[in-house]
Amino acid sequence: MNLVIIGPKGKMGKLITKFAYESEKINIVGAVAPKGRDYIGEDIGSVCNLGKNIEAIVYDDLNDIIQKCDVIVDYTSPEVSMEVLKTAAKHNKSVVCGTTGFSKEQFDTIKDFSNDTPILYAANTSRLVNLMYKILDMVTKSVGDEADIEILEMHDRLKKDAPSGTAKEMGSVIANSLNKELSDLAEYGRCGERKEGSIGYHSIRSGDISSSHTVMFGLMGERLEITHHAYNWDCFAKGACKCITYLYGKEAGLYSVEDIL
Numbered sequence: 001m002n003l004v005i006i007g008p009k010g011k012m013g014k015l016i017t018k019f020a021y022e023s024e025k026i027n028i029v030g031a032v033a034p035k036g037r038d039y040i041g042e043d044i045g046s047v048c049n050l051g052k053n054i055e056a057i058v059y060d061d062l063n064d065i066i067q068k069c070d071v072i073v074d075y076t077s078p079e080v081s082m083e084v085l086k087t088a089a090k091h092n093k094s095v096v097c098g099t100t101g102f103s104k105e106q107f108d109t110i111k112d113f114s115n116d117t118p119i120l121y122a123a124n125t126s127r128l129v130n131l132m133y134k135i136l137d138m139v140t141k142s143v144g145d146e147a148d149i150e151i152l153e154m155h156d157r158l159k160k161d162a163p164s165g166t167a168k169e170m171g172s173v174i175a176n177s178l179n180k181e182l183s184d185l186a187e188y189g190r191c192g193e194r195k196e197g198s199i200g201y202h203s204i205r206s207g208d209i210s211s212s213h214t215v216m217f218g219l220m221g222e223r224l225e226i227t228h229h230a231y232n233w234d235c236f237a238k239g240a241c242k243c244i245t246y247l248y249g250k251e252a253g254l255y256s257v258e259d260i261l
């Protein structure tokens with residue numbers, strides 16, 4: 001299975017390159033970086049410190065390598081990802097997209113692209129976070145109508161979007177379990193009184209926190225907290241490789257990590 005990696009020098013791009021290179025099922029055929037970078041044309045092995053050259057180079061245009069690949073993996077930014085998905089849909093190439101911060105309109109467009117090509121979208125490719133979604137569904141169905149639900153997420157100082165994509169997915173899982181729309185429940189950056197029945201969102205950006213998500217179900221006299229901590233970003237990159245091998249050979253459509261679990 002032939003893979004192209006978008007943004008190989010990024011925090012996630014570099015780790016995905018490492019784990020994809022170590023996978024027996026994945027063959028890296030190229031990477032794509034922004035125009036003007038001094039490593040365009042260089043071997044991915046030296047660009048990503050793999051310890052040896054892998055006979056695949058970094059391009060500055062996806063069109064130059066897309067014909068040779070089966071799957072594209074993209075953890076970059078909403079603007080870059082929308083262009084990647086558009087190009088992939090045109091050429092019927094599969095995409096694993098882990099970028100966060102998309103608008104509702106951009107998500108609608110991604111859904112349209114998935115009519116033409118297989119797309120796996122996941123705001124979080126950690127195995128345990130996706131297990132946590134199932135626990136949240138179970139707890140919400142039991143006490144969601146009575147409990148005050150609050151979501152706290154913490155990330156590193158460089159993260160661009162807030163709340164995190166994962167926090168939004170957790171809110172969607174909870175809203176679905178309550179048969180409600182997240183947009184009717186979510187309260188971002190609350191300053192005053194708690195709105196009855198809301199889901200409060202709280203974001204912290206500090207130092208090099210990899211990723212932490214806590215969902216609190218508060219009753220009178222007790223509370224339940226469900227928390228996931230990532231100690232580094234490896235769990236997301238390993239999950240990305242599982243998604244890549246899963247998506248290979250699939251029919252057009254929109255897939256999620258739940259399909260793999």
Ligand SMILES: NC(=O)C1=CN([C@@H]2O[C@H](COP(=O)(O)OP(=O)(O)OC[C@H]3O[C@@H](n4cnc5c(N)ncnc54)[C@H](O)[C@@H]3O)[C@@H](O)[C@H]2O)C=CC1
Binds near residue numbers: 006009034097098
């Ligand atoms: N789904 C998941 O499990 C995870 C998702 N993420 C998300 O992944 C995204 C990226 O996060 P980081 O790796 O921390 O960001 P980063 O800033 O370290 O990397 C972004 C990469 O995109 C590249 N890029 C920018 N413009 C480009 C272009 N025109 N063509 C090709 N490459 C281009 C940059 O050169 C850079 O290497 C964020 O949205 C983040 O929230 C992060 C961790 C886990």
Ligand SMILES: O=C(O)C1=N[C@H](C(=O)O)C[C@H](O)C1
Binds near residue numbers: 156165212
């Ligand atoms: O930017 C990050 O670091 C992460 N982003 C994703 C998100 O927005 O939820 C996933 C994970 O939390 C790490």
